[in-house]
Amino acid sequence: MKWNEIVQIVLFFGLGIALTPPVGRFMARVFKGEKTFLHPVLHPIEKIIYRLSGVDPDEEMTWLSYFWAVLLFATVGFAADMAIFMTQQWLPLNPQKLPNCSWHLAFMQAWSFTCNADWQSYTGETVMSYFSQIFAIMVHQFLSGASGLAVLVAVARALKRASIKTVGNFWTDLTRGLLYFVIPLSALWAIPLMWQGVPQTWKPYQTASLMEPYTTQVQKTDDKGNNVTTNIQLVVSSPKLGADGKPEMTNGVAVMVDVPQVDAKGVPIMTNMPVMVDAKVETQSIPVGPVASFESIKQLFTNGGGWYNVNSAHPFENPTPFTNFWEMLAIIVVPMAQVYMFGLLVGNKKHAWCLFNVMLALYALSFVVAWYCETRPNPVMAGAVPNMEGKEQRIGVMNSVLWATSCTAIDNGSVNSMHDSYQPLAGMMPLWNILIGEMLFGGIGCGMYCMLFHVLITVFIAGLMIGRTPEYLGKKLDAWCATWAVCGVLIPNAVALLPTAIALMLPATIGLSSLGNQGPHGFTEILYCFGEAANNNGSAFAGLNANTPFYNIAAGIVIWIGRFAPIISALAIVGRLASKKTVEPSAGTLPTHGWTFGLTLTGVIIIVAALTFFPALCLGPIVEHGLMTAARTF
């Protein structure tokens, strides 16, 4: 722990917290339809939008029609995206002449971006044209963020209401969010990025001659372009065992030997290996594009889908320590502020701060644990400290881990290092953040309403414990609310666990051939894939090649369920609560603030997630950690 790391951490959290009230207050003003300093310029535009689209901004929707509007909006976006991805070859703005995407990649990516998951199973710079990146992906980074925020606004507004059957107007919330908040903030945030050297251009990819041409090995292909392989006996590197059956060690490192593998009957196990040939490399293609503007919206509104494959580990997406800090700050600023906005909209700031503190505590805890685990020596890597595999030198361990835990605590999903390369327990923390439902500030909107489900479950159990029908913000909770609250929590959990099991049960050529690693780490890769799909994160553990029909289709469906199950649950709950009377709190009502409630809520969050995922985590990172300390690899 160096002093400059401490300064960066303090600055990061400090600035995030300091920006929370002003940004949150501004958001609340926007969504209440109150006047802001942007009104003189933007209000006429807002009016024109309503006139053109034929929307009556004051028309009220019931919770169900609000949900249909959200779903319709996403579905139209999905259809448009899918069409663009599958026809980009013939569309303009494709200087690289990139081909059309496969239907299953298009299916999965279209849902991924319209659902704010932004999970990418492709390599950005070699698959998507400028047109696709801008009009299919970036447009939805704005729209999906704004529609998630709109749902939260409807939720908060409905909680404040009493004896009213409606929750607001989706189109109005969406327009106001986009116009006064999402677009201006993204534009503002992009400026320092451009100044720091992030490309912002429409030119085609640049080609540069290499100073030192080199020879590399590439896989041999036949005339039809298929890879050529050869069948050889499988060889696994294992620790050399001494006479006593224990691994032989030199300088604390296990001695590894290549062991040809045979099956139980002594028959050699054969495997297909690619045939490699030499190729000389003299030039390098440098992908560019309007990256800066893409970057700011990607970071600010929990999208995370990078322009480049390696996301913010790429020097063009994230060139300097300052951009790294600026982009990390972008991850937390709006999710933190949305909690404050929620407090203002429901009229209970104390409650909002309590939630804020619970989120912050769990978030900080995941960071500290991951950082600690990542700085422990790894016996397999010759006790290397720090573990720099999968990390950028200019970013370092602390900033990598802080980013990794931030982008998973918050439903962002961008990365500046490869989580797959983390030590098992350090890699488990981002996975844990994802699996508990991505609500430690969480995504734009969705983090807060996922938290709401846990709050309701807490209120429900704690409410009974104090001997009253559970009440939340003055509204009595009934069977309807209980049903939807558990749906909101359990459905994403179930769709994380079940497809993982399916992937493992399918023939190995479908489920397991995508794995980058064998053993428990391979299992973690699959669990991470469906965990983040179910929670709409979009960060990739890497290692897993998900661009296959099975993973694309399965992940697309899981993302869809993971997006809309919580949305319909949240709207159904508040739709019911809005129609109820509000009861003034008394000494007998459970206070939804203060440390008693905060601790109870924290307990509920941890227990629910731990009971659901502990067995799975045991068979993934936890057992892998045990194996790593025993210097076993796969």
Place this chain on the structure above:
Amino acid sequence: MSTKVEFNYSKLFKQAVIDSFKKLHPRDEIKNLVMFVVWLGSIWTTVFLFLPGQFNLFNVQICFWLWFTCLFANFAEAMAEGRGKAHADELRKMRTKTSARKLVNGREVQVNSNELKIGELFVCQAGEIVAADGEIVEGIATVDESAITGESAPVIRESGGDRSAVTGGTRVLSDRIVVRVTAEAGNSFLDRMIEMIEGARRQKTPNEIALNIVLVSLTALFIVVVFVLPPYAHYNENAAGQKGVVLTSIPVLLSLIVCLIPTTIGGLLSAIGIAGIDRLMRRNVLATSGRAVEAAGDVDVLLLDKTGTITLGNRQATEFVPAPGVKLEELADAAQLASLADETPEGRSIAVLAKEKYGLRGREVADPHATPVAFTAQTRMSGMDFGDGNGKVKRRVRKGAAESVRNWVLEQGGRIDKAVFEKVDEISKLGGTPLVVADGPRILGTIYLKDIVKGGIKERFAQLRKMGVKTVMITGDNQLTAAAIAAEAGVDDFIAQAKPEDKLARIRKEQEGGKLIAMIGDGTNDAPALAQADVGVAMNTGTQAAREAGNMVDLDSNPTKLIEVVEIGKQLLMTRGALTTFSIANDVSKYFAILPAMFGVLYATSAGGRGPLDKLNIMYLHSPQSAILSAVIFNALIIVALIPLALRGVKYQPLGAAVILRKNMLIYGVGGILVPFLFIKLLDLLLVATHLAP
């Protein structure tokens, strides 16, 4: 229903054991989905035993304990039902047919009691059983209602007023009454009581339904969690090159499911609900539905009648204030004289005060010429006239309302002392009732009559306030008096000069704000308000209309009972919440028992060795079999161990919400995490010692 009814506990126990087997019928099991899963699991493991090679000690024991988990849950429910059933049986015995003396055109006709129709009249005399529910239209009688209330002292029932209702099945001890039938056989109060006792448990309450949804969803989740484990584990087996080392046999998986799903609360849920109603019954309150009991826990506002609830029934004299120049003894003496013939409680209290405080002995009026003057609405005075023996009055002593006495004195040419009337105003302001005493034209002074607030009631209200329950006092007194008493009793609000419609209006107003209201009432006038209130407790002595309007009946007719009703309602919800928390918290330890048992050998480097996940066996359980069995046995036995808590309810203390939550979280949450570690370890030692597990 009462403490009087003796229960044969060994018989209750025996019946519960038999019932717990009867309840294994799928028709009963399906009602409780959590336990239904255990039931299905038991059947599955039983069938599994008969597959080739599966009939071994471990599988048999798992099967055995899964069945016992079902039986224990059934037993808890049967135990809770048993007491109610015994009550109902007692009551049924009373419902035997009796003959009735029906009045037809003034003549008595012998008929069977169940032939009586609503509106018909019948006669009941000393020693006879009242044939049907009804209202006394003529006469007054002492009635033994011990059969219903358990109270052995007879009560007085009379025509007119609020004590006119008689209940079929009770016995008239003295006098003769004529009763008009208000409920036919099959619909009588007794029938309704039996229905309440037996029927209340049938419908689930709103909170129970909501909790059930949470429990069932958790169950579904845990089924998913457990059934994805075999593929997860097989993948790792393949990676480790250890085919078939993970214990994923059906009995093990089902054990894990049964351990994880909230069986503790699932098994005790209905018992808790029934026990709550039973606790009310033991306090002699009958609830028409579990919903009413639950609502009692949520009550925000209590409407209480001043008289009888907050204050002792009547005003009492507490002080004599003599007029200037009058001796205290003289005033006391005159006051006593004026009250000797006054049989009202106020009058008696004056005599008692004079005797106790000023040593004036109560005396018989020896003077043969003394004639008592009764209170009338016109004079608003009472007192005593002493004659001279010739039919002329020589001395007149009066006490009464200030205004009346003043006029009376003025008529006789007396003088009015300002000081006396200043005192009168002062007493009024303090909430007391001033009575002025005059002897002929002379005003002697003032008697201070005061409403005596019941002892301890202020503390009760303070407790209620801590629980978040507001108290509203209803009184016919004027604003000033009401305010003074309200302050003394510590109620939060009051309605002075209340008319019956005011109660209803107040209830409606509070309900508008989403509040839940409880009130207690007895008169016919109270019926609409009782019906409107969320918890309406009717007194058993009250009118039939009141008894039908409320959703609870207090057989003791004790107005302070409302506070206990609220506490029982809260206790009911608390018990559910506490056991839910406990049940879920228990799962943590079960994971630490079962997961290392299942996965402990994975990635072991040598045959018979243990892999990295064996480190999770922090309890050092002896073997995978003993670990799994210990967890399953603990899970079954904890249901039995918690039956007393479920029946008795979690201890209730009137504290603030956050304090209660903190306390219960510590006991049932943190305790629920820690306790099973200890017992699972003990069970493991026991199983190994008895060679029931390797």
